[in-house]
Amino acid sequence: QKEVEQDPGPLSVPEGAIVSLNCTYSNSAFQYFMWYRQYSRKGPELLMYTYSSGNKEDGRFTAQVDKSSKYISLFIRDSQPSDSATYLCAMSALGGTSYGKLTFGQGTILTVHP
Amino acid sequence: DADVTQTPRNRITKTGKRIMLECSQTKGHDRMYWYRQDPGLGLQLIYYSFDVKDINKGEISDGYSVSRQAQAKFSLSLESAIPNQTALYFCATSDSGTSGSPLTDTQYFGPGTRLTVL
Numbered sequence: 001q002k003e004v005e006q007d008p009g010p011l012s013v014p015e016g017a018i019v020s021l022n023c024t025y026s027n028s029a030f031q032y033f034m035w036y037r038q039y040s041r042k043g044p045e046l047l048m049y050t051y052s053s054g055n056k057e058d059g060r061f062t063a064q065v066d067k068s069s070k071y072i073s074l075f076i077r078d079s080q081p082s083d084s085a086t087y088l089c090a091m092s093a094l095g096g097t098s099y100g101k102l103t104f105g106q107g108t109i110l111t112v113h114p
Numbered sequence: 115d116a117d118v119t120q121t122p123r124n125r126i127t128k129t130g131k132r133i134m135l136e137c138s139q140t141k142g143h144d145r146m147y148w149y150r151q152d153p154g155l156g157l158q159l160i161y162y163s164f165d166v167k168d169i170n171k172g173e174i175s176d177g178y179s180v181s182r183q184a185q186a187k188f189s190l191s192l193e194s195a196i197p198n199q200t201a202l203y204f205c206a207t208s209d210s211g212t213s214g215s216p217l218t219d220t221q222y223f224g225p226g227t228r229l230t231v232l
Binding site: 006044049104 | 118145147154155156157159162164172204206208210220221222223224225226
């Protein structure tokens with residue numbers, strides 16, 4: 001079983017929809033949680049990061065972490081065609097064998113159609 | 115100019131050939147990483163380097179080697195390429211200077227190299 005599981009989709013939604021992307025993980029040492037966005041033929045770019053449990057909002061994007069359930073989410077409100085990309089969750093720990101390294105989910109392919 | 119550059123961007127080669135992928139960064143970061151990306155598998159860590167004299171194997175290092183020529187340069191070599199090494203390869207950097215904050219582990223990626231081994 002992978003340390004981080006992410007539904008690869010693909011996910012197709014109409015413009016304006018609310019999108020929910022999710023990851024589950026098994027390593028309780030993970031403390032930092034990130035979402036990367038990757039456009040076609042580009043490298044991943046950091047979208048949001050959060051530390052420990054709670055919510056973080058940035059414009060139309062909200063990142064949510066529930067450490068008790070080992071579950072993280074990214075919500076996109078009022079989705080736009082420009083949001084069409086692959087979204088990857090990533091996690092890291094403060095120490096141990098995961099120190100300084102990120103563990104990625106498989107990525108979810110999102111298409112927002114006009 | 116891009117902060118993290120990779121060369122070449124595309125490469126087609128034959129089984130058994132030696133291939134080198136190069137990565138350079140102008141971000142001033144001390145940590146560098148090599149990943150491969152395959153459909154449905156996400157990003158898998160090949161090698162990582164926390165400074166010029168510190169190189170470590172990742173999840174899938176077999177068949178690969180690396181060289182950290184300088185703080186800004188990190189090369190990945192396939193000594194004898196095989197078809198199942200066909201993939202998208204990414205270099206990434208991070209900064210240990212932000213130790214203690216979530217930014218410590220934030221990685222910045224290059225544009226990738228698409229490698230095809232026939």
